[in-house]
Amino acid sequence: MTGPDTLAVAAVALGAFAQAATGMGFSLIAAPALIAAVGPHRGVPTVLLLAVLASLLPLSRDWRHTRLRDTGRLLLPTLLGTPVAARLLAAVDTRLLAGAAGLGVLAGVALLARGLRSAFLRRPAGAWISGLGSAGLNVIGGVGGPPIGLYAANAGRPAREARATLHAFFLVQNVATAAVLGVVLPSWPAVAALAVGAATGMALSPRLSPTATRSGVLAVSCVGALALTGTAL
Template structure:
């Protein structure tokens, strides 16, 4: 097995573990590494594909706690938001897109941490939900990371954690599915060109990562898991940014 394939499988495994433990870590953790290992176009599509499976699997266990009224308002925004995100990804050359992905990951993570400390609140109405969904959809299509925008919204509206985490899973499925569709429409070459054994391996490590994450979620504190996700995501985002800058003419 080629070293790059091993690294792709390991990145997918880590993302699946973090998705099960933290509820939204797949794109943040595996995303920047898959972009580095593949390219910023097919890498984001692979993130979206795996993200659908990861979120869908978690949702099977949490659907009873989902807040469906919020889900539909957020989802309307995210479907519309994936259109400019996909257009942007299709229009940019690889190095600028890598820079954009790295910056989006770093800024979204730092913003989420700052928002969590300032103690501000905002109303949970249609406008804020639609706008949050729109931003999440744009980031999902452009960078494969739609979770931080919704996480910030949850903090600002003081959304109860269990209900938020349950609602987030079908929302991410809608956003990532929409991102794949529009990226395929605007860039026909975006689909990852991987061999059949590699796809089978990805499916296997996805399952293994989700099972491992389920076990790990019972052994560690959620705060510890969030710190690990942030550290990994910041490292990957920085590496993606540096690679983009290094190849920028």
């Protein structure tokens, strides 16, 4: 494998670990490296399919803890907004897509790092804004996590319920987005790396410090987003 391919596989493993341990983080970590390696038009569909697997594996264990009401409240605007965003962004230049994806990740990382909390996000309108924002970012760069992470941070759910709800949301969202954008099969090293990362995250999640895990996810996401943004210059 080339250097970018090796970096992408490593990012997939780390992203799957973060996803299993925290409920989010796969696309934030894996998408910049994958898109930088193969380009936005192939990278985004690849990220989406891998993200489905990254959510499915831990959800197969924790699905009983999913809060269906929270999941549905976020999925409604996301599913409605995804085909609209895909249509509006279909003719955008590849370099612009890469730059927009990187900037979207950086903005999300900055908000999450500051621990943004808002009473607005607890209202129905907050769920709609979060869902629509996630739909747009997922179409642009396969990175729909930041708006949903902000919403989840305000919900105050127990950790296991929060993780299961996030897994369920991202699973359905990424299946829907892949149905709109198409599917690109990932390489077997990427799938193997995902399986190892997810299994490790599932095994170690009860022992991990939430603060340490969250800080690591944000740091790696920031570096990856900067690299992706640089490809558009």
